[in-house]
Amino acid sequence: MANPSVIRWAVIPLVSLGILVLAAALSLWLTRPQAPRPEAPPPQVAEQPDPSIPPLEKPAVVPPPPFPSHPSQLPTPPTPTETAAPSGARRVAEVEPVIESTTGRITPEDVRVAIRSVTPLVQECFEDAAQRNRGPQTVRLRFTVEGQGEAGQMTGGELLASSIPDPMVQACVLDSLLDARFPAPPGGGKATVVYPFEFRVLGEAGR
DSSP: OOOHHHHHHHHHHHHHHHHHHHHHHHHHHHTSOOOOOOOOOOOOOOOOOOTTSOOOOOOOOOOOOOOOOSGGGSOOOOOTTTSOOOTTOEEEEOOOOEEEEESSOOOHHHHHHHHHTTHHHHHHHHHHTTTTSOSOEEEEEEEEEEEETTEEEEEEEEEEEESSOOHHHHHHHHHHHTTOOEEOOGGGOEEEEEEEEEEEETTSOOO
């Protein structure tokens, strides 16, 4: 059996060596270099506006106009009677008819009213030849009005004079008069009328 004193002298140095190693390790851990901590950014100071510079003005916002919701608020297109003829356009002028003879009672106003109803047809006759015949034009007709029941109607017509050398235009004007309704001369009479159709710019004197 080993001597206790020998064992004590062998163990004590080992324990002391272990304590020294632990102390050295602890000292190294405590003295290790510390990693630098990140610096906090400096606090931002709000930039003060320069009092010498005027502030920018925001553009005014204009709201869009309200869309009309009711049909009565919508603009209405002009009617044909509201549309004026282009400036310088030639039209069939209304002139004074000449009643050469009559066996009844028919006045120039009666003739004007009847011819006024077929003026759009006569206008088309002149416009068909307007490109070939510049300037004001005149077609002078003589026609007969006879009673046909309660109304009068043209029963015959002839060309007296024309500034348009186009028989198609002259025939077109005569055909338009067939649609006119004249007052019937009383007692079944008849009247002979002379009427010059003038195609010109309204307001200008006939030529």
